[in-house]
Amino acid sequence: xxxxxxxxxxxxxxxxxxxxxxxxxxxxxxxxxxxxxxxxxxxxxxxxxxxxxxxxxxxxxxxxxxxxxxxxxxxxxxxxxxxxxxxxxxxxxxxxxxxxxxxxxxxxxxxxxxxxxxxxxxxxxxxxxxxxxxxxxxxxxxxxxxxxxxxxxxxxxxxxxxxxxxxxxxxxxxxxxxxxxxxxxxxxxxxxxxxxxxxxxxxxxxxxxxxxxxxxxxxxxxxxxxxxxxxxxxxxxxxxxxxxxxxxxxxxxxxxxxxxxxxxxxxxxxxxxxxxxxxxxxxxxxxxxxxxxxxxxxxx
Amino acid sequence: xxxxxxxxxxxxxxxxxxxxxxxxxxxxxxxxxxxxxxxxxxxxxxxxxxxxxxxxxxxxxxxxxxxxxxxxxxxxxxxxxxxxxxxxxxxxxxxxxxxxxxxxxxxxxxxxxxxxxxxxxxxxxxxxxxxxxxxxxxxxxxxxxxxxxxxxxxxxxxxxxxxxxxxxxxxxxxxxxxxxxxxxxxxxxxxxxxxxxxxxxxxxxxxxxxxxxxxxxxxxxxxxxxxxxxxxxxxxxxxxxxxxxxxxxxxxxxxxxxxxxxxxxxxxxxxxxxxxxxxxxxxxxxxxxxxxxxxxxxxxxxxxxxxxxxxxxx
Numbered sequence: 001x002x003x004x005x006x007x008x009x010x011x012x013x014x015x016x017x018x019x020x021x022x023x024x025x026x027x028x029x030x031x032x033x034x035x036x037x038x039x040x041x042x043x044x045x046x047x048x049x050x051x052x053x054x055x056x057x058x059x060x061x062x063x064x065x066x067x068x069x070x071x072x073x074x075x076x077x078x079x080x081x082x083x084x085x086x087x088x089x090x091x092x093x094x095x096x097x098x099x100x101x102x103x104x105x106x107x108x109x110x111x112x113x114x115x116x117x118x119x120x121x122x123x124x125x126x127x128x129x130x131x132x133x134x135x136x137x138x139x140x141x142x143x144x145x146x147x148x149x150x151x152x153x154x155x156x157x158x159x160x161x162x163x164x165x166x167x168x169x170x171x172x173x174x175x176x177x178x179x180x181x182x183x184x185x186x187x188x189x190x191x192x193x194x195x196x197x198x199x200x201x202x203x204x205x206x207x208x209x210x211x212x213x214x215x216x217x218x219x220x221x222x223x224x225x226x227x228x229x230x231x232x233x234x235x236x237x238x239x240x241x242x243x244x245x246x247x248x249x250x251x252x253x254x255x256x257x258x259x260x261x262x263x264x265x266x267x268x269x270x271x272x273x274x275x276x277x278x279x280x281x282x283x284x285x286x287x288x289x290x291x292x293x294x295x296x297x298x299x300x
Numbered sequence: 301x302x303x304x305x306x307x308x309x310x311x312x313x314x315x316x317x318x319x320x321x322x323x324x325x326x327x328x329x330x331x332x333x334x335x336x337x338x339x340x341x342x343x344x345x346x347x348x349x350x351x352x353x354x355x356x357x358x359x360x361x362x363x364x365x366x367x368x369x370x371x372x373x374x375x376x377x378x379x380x381x382x383x384x385x386x387x388x389x390x391x392x393x394x395x396x397x398x399x400x401x402x403x404x405x406x407x408x409x410x411x412x413x414x415x416x417x418x419x420x421x422x423x424x425x426x427x428x429x430x431x432x433x434x435x436x437x438x439x440x441x442x443x444x445x446x447x448x449x450x451x452x453x454x455x456x457x458x459x460x461x462x463x464x465x466x467x468x469x470x471x472x473x474x475x476x477x478x479x480x481x482x483x484x485x486x487x488x489x490x491x492x493x494x495x496x497x498x499x500x501x502x503x504x505x506x507x508x509x510x511x512x513x514x515x516x517x518x519x520x521x522x523x524x525x526x527x528x529x530x531x532x533x534x535x536x537x538x539x540x541x542x543x544x545x546x547x548x549x550x551x552x553x554x555x556x557x558x559x560x561x562x563x564x565x566x567x568x569x570x571x572x573x574x575x576x577x578x579x580x581x582x583x584x585x586x587x588x589x590x591x592x593x594x595x596x597x598x599x600x601x602x603x604x605x606x607x608x609x610x611x612x613x614x
Binding site: 025026029030032033034035036037039040041043044046047050051054098099100102103105106107110111120121123124125126127128130131132133134135136137138139141142143146147163166167170194195196217220221223224225226227230231233253256257260261268271272275278279282283286290 | 324330334335337340341342345347352355406409410413426428429431433435436438439440441442443444446447448506508511533536539543563567570576584585596600602603
């Protein structure tokens with residue numbers, strides 16, 4: 001790709017500096033990097049196309065009007081799993097959002113980072129964010145289901161998932177609160193507002209879009225979790241919707257897991273169809289989060 | 301920001317300070333409530349330790365340490381039972397190894413591309429796509445590994461590939477942790493000061509040289525932290541291995557065979573309704589404790605490394 005007959009000395013020197021051999025290596029490297037990224041994107045595309053293709057015959061209303069059935073897969077649906085997911089996720093949000101946001105406010109607005117206990121809380125949260133989810137299942141099994149005697153119920157699942165996503169909520173809420181400039185706080189304090197008035201009326205309203213974005217992403221993680229719920233008694237076959245906190249339940253990921261373990265081909269189709277439903281829910285939540293971030297993100 | 305600087309105005313003094321005259325108890329109460337919320341996370345860690353330790357201690361009063369850590373036979377349900385944890389550990393390490401072989405090159409290359417090569421516009425398109433990859437439920441990855449990747453491997457490889465195998469689980473798990481590796485590495489690379497790049501360019505370096513010889517070494521501790529965190533994710537991942545790797549403890553290094561990981565064992569043993577007093581029930585906690593200790597050590601190392609690279613350039 002050398003330019004035809006360089007006119008000036010300068011251009012000649014330039015072309016010698018970026019010799020063709022050198023540029024070939026550069027381009028190969030560039031292509032290599034792009035290819036790596038492309039593999040990840042292609043994998044994602046293949047996965048999406050595959051589940052839609054596999055689940056297509058069963059992507060109809062039966063999926064949410066009918067209950068699971070082992071004997072007649074052609075009439076099986078996932079209604080109890082969809083309702084179970086709704087129950088568990090609403091309760092999870094109810095438990096973990098207030099606690100998570102309150103903890104974030106404490107760490108950003110009150111905690112003195114030099115104090116050892118505040119640093120301990122901080123490191124602890126970072127570490128909890130990376131604890132395997134099945135360990136939370138063990139926690140839920142040992143402490144909530146058996147220790148507190150809640151058993152394999154909706155409330156056990158919701159409490160366990162709350163603890164699981166709490167670090168994510170705290171970390172993202174902290175980032176949102178930190179993004180509110182200090183001048184807002186100082187201005188409010190200068191007008192005579194108390195510390196809490198400043199936080200509740202100035203800082204929090206400004207941080208809400210960021211907090212909402214992080215919370216939605218955290219909850220969408222909770223929706224997809226299956227591992228801890230395996231230990232918490234969601235694996236059993238459930239043919240009714242939850243009626244209260246102490247109800248037995250199943251959720252979409254567990255229902256999918258059950259169907260995958262069945263050998264008959266109809267169940268593979270059903271599993272794919274349910275995966276499409278699950279992914280649609282998650283993608284919808286993610287796009288709401290991205291929309292919120294783009295629409296309400298303030299440039300201070 | 302100080303909160304409670306109640307001024308010492310003794311009653312009767314003529315000059316009153318401009319500070320508040322009476323303490324605001326409400327403010328204090330709010331602070332305590334907020335602190336309590338922050339302490340929930342500490343309570344979670346305590347809860348994890350409390351739920352793991354007593355059953356584990358009871359387990360080891362019935363099974364010797366030597367058998368657990370030295371034995372090569374894992375068959376807690378058989379008669380006579382075997383409690384050698386090695387088959388679970390080697391399966392975990394093998395699958396983690398495969399996942400890292402996939403995730404590190406691809407994740408690192410993606411990070412270099414996004415941080416050094418991509419225009420702002422390509423970056424804003426590709427980053428959300430990588431985030432989607434991280435947001436896909438692991439049960440879906442497991443399904444894909446079992447129903448799509450394994451048949452492809454059986455088709456492509458000239459040797460016999462089991463229906464449940466470590467290779468498919470490891471490859472898919474590797475793809476799953478690409479975003480973890482890529483995003484943390486990219487953070488570390490973005491933290492490398494621009495002056496280092498300019499200096500290298502001034503010496504006549506090409507973009508590739510700058511990326512590989514300047515930016516990557518400078519961000520190395522952050523990159524290592526990303527890899528360690530990816531490792532910990534892979535060790536703790538459950539659903540992919542439970543679905544695609546099989547549920548037979550198998551002491552082998554052949555990735556084409558079925559095997560059971562530590563998390564896979566916990567999931568399969570814990571999904572039944574076991575009587576609390578049984579040794580089998582306690583086995584879950586013993587393996588869980590080992591898993592927790594392993595991932596805790598890795599997370600801690602990763603946090604330390606991240607902290608170190610942050611401090612270098614600030």
